[in-house]
Amino acid sequence: MLEPKLFTLYPMNSKLCETIHASSKLSPHHIKSPDKCDLYFDNEEILGNWFSKTGRRKEIFLATKFGGKNGPGDLGDIQTIGSPKYVHEAIEKSLKTLGTYYIDLYYVQRIDPTTPIEKTVKALAELKKTGKIRHVGLSECSSRTLERASKVAKIDTVQMEFSPFAMEIEDTGFKDVARKLGVTIVPYSPLGHGFLFGAIKSRADFGPNNPRPHMLPSFSEEKFLANLKLFQVFVDIAKEKGVTTGQLGSLLKEMVNFIPIPGTKHVKYLFENAGAVKVSFTAQDEKRVRSGLDAIGGAKGARSPEAVLAACFGDSPELDSV
Numbered sequence: 389m390l391e392p393k394l395f396t397l398y399p400m401n402s403k404l405c406e407t408i409h410a411s412s413k414l415s416p417h418h419i420k421s422p423d424k425c426d427l428y429f430d431n432e433e434i435l436g437n438w439f440s441k442t443g444r445r446k447e448i449f450l451a452t453k454f455g456g457k458n459g460p461g462d463l464g465d466i467q468t469i470g471s472p473k474y475v476h477e478a479i480e481k482s483l484k485t486l487g488t489y490y491i492d493l494y495y496v497q498r499i500d501p502t503t504p505i506e507k508t509v510k511a512l513a514e515l516k517k518t519g520k521i522r523h524v525g526l527s528e529c530s531s532r533t534l535e536r537a538s539k540v541a542k543i544d545t546v547q548m549e550f551s552p553f554a555m556e557i558e559d560t561g562f563k564d565v566a567r568k569l570g571v572t573i574v575p576y577s578p579l580g581h582g583f584l585f586g587a588i589k590s591r592a593d594f595g596p597n598n599p600r601p602h603m604l605p606s607f608s609e610e611k612f613l614a615n616l617k618l619f620q621v622f623v624d625i626a627k628e629k630g631v632t633t634g635q636l637g638s639l640l641k642e643m644v645n646f647i648p649i650p651g652t653k654h655v656k657y658l659f660e661n662a663g664a665v666k667v668s669f670t671a672q673d674e675k676r677v678r679s680g681l682d683a684i685g686g687a688k689g690a691r692s693p694e695a696v697l698a699a700c701f702g703d704s705p706e707l708d709s710v
Contacts, residue, residue: 407652407653407654407655420465427446433584436486439486439488444567449493450610451491451493453495453497454475454496454497454523455469455474455478455497456497468497468498468501468699469503470503470704471508472511475508475511475512475515476511476514476515483520489519490521492521493521493525493545494523495545496512498528499529502705505536506702509540524542525544525545526546527546528547528548528549528699528702529703531561531565531702533702534569535565535636545572546566546572546573547574547575547576547649548562549575549579550577552618553581553689553691554666555686556701572646573646574646575646576651579634580637581600581604582600583684584619584622585633585637585657591612595688603693604693605689605691606687606691610689611689615687618681618684621684622637624680625676625677629673631663632663634650634657634660635664636664636677
């Protein structure tokens, strides 16, 4: 199990090298981890150039994913590929583009519904044996898939969405299965895609090119005002503690096997996110937050578009059925 500290996620683009440079000032209590995948366009090339120019590859805990590609359908439509052949092709491409001989954490982006997970994980175990990867991760898989995968090789992490807007890993029992197997959960979007950050007080605050009010049901005109009540639950407690709502939101989980990855591309928010590790958040604090959420009936609206949700908690064919 990876040591539970704060993962800081940097969505990559050509203007974000400053953010990566700034991350070097963080203490060892933070895992400085650019998080990338097949879906993130030219991010590996950008990061590879940064490694080449700075020579600082060893300072970065490098996580990347494979197996997810944008499909031809609606926004968020994802095509998944988990065949052993593709696993080996994807790692070679990433290593070449990044200019490195190893990746610290290699994730399966989404579960291929046509390839038994045992075959995918066996290929990943081969990569680990050769030193091309150091840790194996899954993303948005079902409990059954995680159990099957764990019988083939050690699964170090599983990336799942978790926030007050997305609590399915608790409702379905997934969290308990992961803990039983010794798998660290990496909650992505712990701030509800930015809702808990506090900068958005109305739909008018979104820029004209921001896709969230059109893509995410929780930001829709119908649900937005109701979800502001959820945000207020965090405001009251954050004021008492003298911290930001974003820092408080990152801590809404049991620390035993969680490493949240609040995302940013701005240096200012990088350090704010990192400050969450210094916030005292007791069991009583969490009880207050959860009671407040229950009192307003929880979040309103699905966490993602239907096309994205279709690939979440993914399953694959049983090994003996293909």
